[in-house]
Amino acid sequence: MKRFTGILLLSLHILAFTECHQLLRIPYLMQHFEQHCSGDPGMSFSVFIKIHYLGPVIVTDDFKQDQQLPFRSMDCHMLNTTVCIYEPVTFEIDPPVEVPAVFYCYNETNKPQFSSFDIFQPPRQV
Structure with missing residues (x-):
């Protein structure tokens, strides 16, 4: 009984809120x-x-007979119709900025000054 009621309610909904009720006009077409x-x-x-x-x-x-043919006119109006308009999303990805690699060579003439105050130093003879 539940299955029959479900099929009946689904059929009524489909016929009322879609254009499937146009299929009932197929005898007019023939x-x-x-x-x-x-x-x-x-x-x-x-x-x-x-x-x-x-x-x-x-x-x-x-x-008049032509207008009674199925799918000639759309006469199904839904009460809760929502129309969503989607605009295409465009985005640009900038290429990565190349940072020039600068290498400093520390030799005895170009030794940084803060190394003498560094915590980790070799032992010294007093």
Whole structure:
């Protein structure tokens, strides 16, 4: 019983809030195709679809019947519709800045002054 109720509620929701209720109009599509075939026996189903869906909208004497075909118009309006517009994010990565390597050579003539005050020194004779 729970499964049946779940399927029923899901079906009602899908038919009410999506365009799936347009599938219930498929018998109108077949009937309209048969009317076109009676007028032009050489018409195929692909030509019929091309005329009614892929071509420009042409107002003829059977325009009311054309509007009853499935997926001709979108008439499902949802109450809680949210439209999110995403702008593409662009970012640039700057190349790394090269720091010039400067090496100091300490020899006896260019000895730093603070070495005499250094904690770790060799033992001295007093």
